[in-house]
Amino acid sequence: MKSWFIASDKDSTALELRDVPVPEPKAGELIARVKTAGLNRGELIAGHGVSGNAPKAAGIEAAGEVVKVGEGVKAFKPGDRVMGRAFHAFSEFAMFRIGDAMHAPAKLSWEEAAGASIAYLTAYDMLWPGGELKAGEWLLVTGASAGVGVASVQLGKLIGAKVIGTSGSAEKLKKLAALGLDLGLQNRNGGFEKQVMDATGGKGVNVVVNNVGGSVFAECIRVMAYKGRLATVGYVDGVVTAELDILALHSKRLRLYGVSNKMRSAAEVAEGVRGFERDVLPAIASGHVRPVIDKVFSFDDLPKAKAYMESNAHLGKIVIRT
DSSP: OOOEEEEOOOOOEEEEEEEEEOOOOOOEEEEEEEEEOOOOOHHHHHTTTSSOOOOOEEEEEEEEEEEETTOOSSHHHHHHTEEEOBBSSSSSSSETTTTTTTEOOOTOOOOHHTTTSSHHHHHHIIIIIITOOOOOOOEEEEEETHHHHHHHHHHHHHTEEEEEEESSSHHHHHHHHTTSSSEEOOOOSSHHHHHHHTTTSOOOOOEEOOOOOOHHHHHHTTTTEEEEEEOOOOOOOOOOOOOOHHHHHHHHTTEEEEEEEEEEHHHHHOOOHHHHHHHHHHHHHHHHOOOOEEEEEEGGGHHHHHHHHHHOOOOSEEEEOO
């Protein structure tokens, strides 16, 4: 089969197309013929993911048709539609661990199924078990136009929260307003404190999703309400250190947490997937929440898709079709 490999170092990432054997599923795994696969910044952008390793098969989320299941797999059979986290997803065939695999709802196109996985699972992790966001609370999403940002806006509205989002693009904020964004603030690296505090009547926001990084971290702390929760999920600004106002942390009883799967066990990841299936997937299956797909590229054009992601022109997910 054809499979894209990626090599990363501190300053660059390179893609290489190879011919490799079709994998065989082990116990608890399934193999699917890939229809579509989603791009994720953490894997493809230099310095944002794992670096300094030998080239590895690329792609971490996909949607497709099951062709073979391993020992002990009862929930899927050949011909089923599957989506979710996957191994070597930028290939003609991908492997899913059963704990990561979800049945792709019939109403979803293949492109939507590929885009409904990691960004939405990450947003779920931040807003449900992590942030315990409740209806009527305020949510601030910095960098709201990226895949995880868009998903956070949509799932925040699904919960019933009032959502503020930041973006450097007025056009993107207009599109986010159509998804339910209550207040869009045009800026890239801070300067939103007064507008956020005015909007919340001086109380601040209950949950912050920080997609931008260290350049806005201190300001995120300043706009948090009493018992506020701050999720750090990305650092597209490249700033990985920031000052922490310990007095604010202490006096406002704040909770700070990171969101990443790099050190989570397979069992922990599977627990999150099952929660997502319970709390979010029904809304996606019904069409109440629609994954936002910005652009679709062909399989052979993955390098062009990567370059498009690096341009930061997109809103929502970038997908390749095999």
